[in-house]
Amino acid sequence: MSNANAINAAPVKLYRNPKSGHCHRVELMLALLEVPYENVDLDMANGAHREPAYLEISPLGQVPAIDDNGITLADSNAIITYLVERYGESIAWTGTDPIGKARVQCWLSIAAGEIAAGPCAARLVTVFGAPLDHEAAKARAHALLKMMNAHLDGRDWLAADRPTLADIAGYSYIAHAPEGGVGLADYPHVRAWLARIEALPRFIGMAPSPVLA
Structure with missing residues (x-):
């Protein structure tokens, strides 16, 4: 995947549960926009989403969340809106x-x-x-x-x-x-x-x- 706006930037980290449709919503948007990303699967059964470090990214302890080179954001609809504004043709989307x-x-x-x-x-x-x-x-x-x-x-x-x-x-x-x-x-x-x-x-x-x- 490649995107002109993402050149020389580290991949977006997507914190997720792979069974979550909310998380898939974000991954699909990343893929369609050709934004480089890496999935970080949280061990939610053992409370990884309640760890202080993750709560700094997602204060409600929810997935999905992203870390885009220091820009952190939770809520799937907010994230896909951010992604098209940051990496896509926002008017089209x-x-x-x-x-x-x-x-x-x-x-x-x-x-x-x-x-x-x-x-x-x-x-x-x-x-x-x-x-x-x-x-x-x-x-x-x-x-x-x-x-x-x-x-x-x-x-x-x-x-x-x-x-x-x-x-x-x-x-x-x-x-x-x-x-x-x-x-x-x-x-x-x-x-x-x-x-x-x-x-x-x-x-x-x-x-x-x-x-x-």
Whole structure:
């Protein structure tokens, strides 16, 4: 990977859990932008995310977080926004006018809200054993997918006539929704949208996670 703005700089360190869709969101953005990076997998089961050194980078002890040559930042949506402003053509990824920027921001909010409470939460139960209401999470996921499927009828992308941060923020947990018991068979426009993202140059996927018995 290479990027003119990253020449002579050390790779971006991405602190992550490899099973996290929030972390994959950032890794996908780094890959699409051709920004050199290295993954730092945290041993969260043994409290690595609560160590004082990591809390200096991510005060809430959450992943993902990055260290970009001394610039540290947590929160996946904040990080991908930073990356396109720092290393990409930000207008292409965030919108060319006020309404375009607002539409992208709307989907970033959906990623932090409905996606987190729906397909993400359902997957937290089946992959991580989180003590959440699985049936409620699946119901919220299907309500979201129904809306997205209607929205994508006649559209290639969520917020513009090209891929934007909206699509990157939405991809990981929608693509892996079946791991949470949320099937995608009834949402053909969503599945076509996922395929378009996966066809982007330099796309990298997130490895499937085993579901708890």
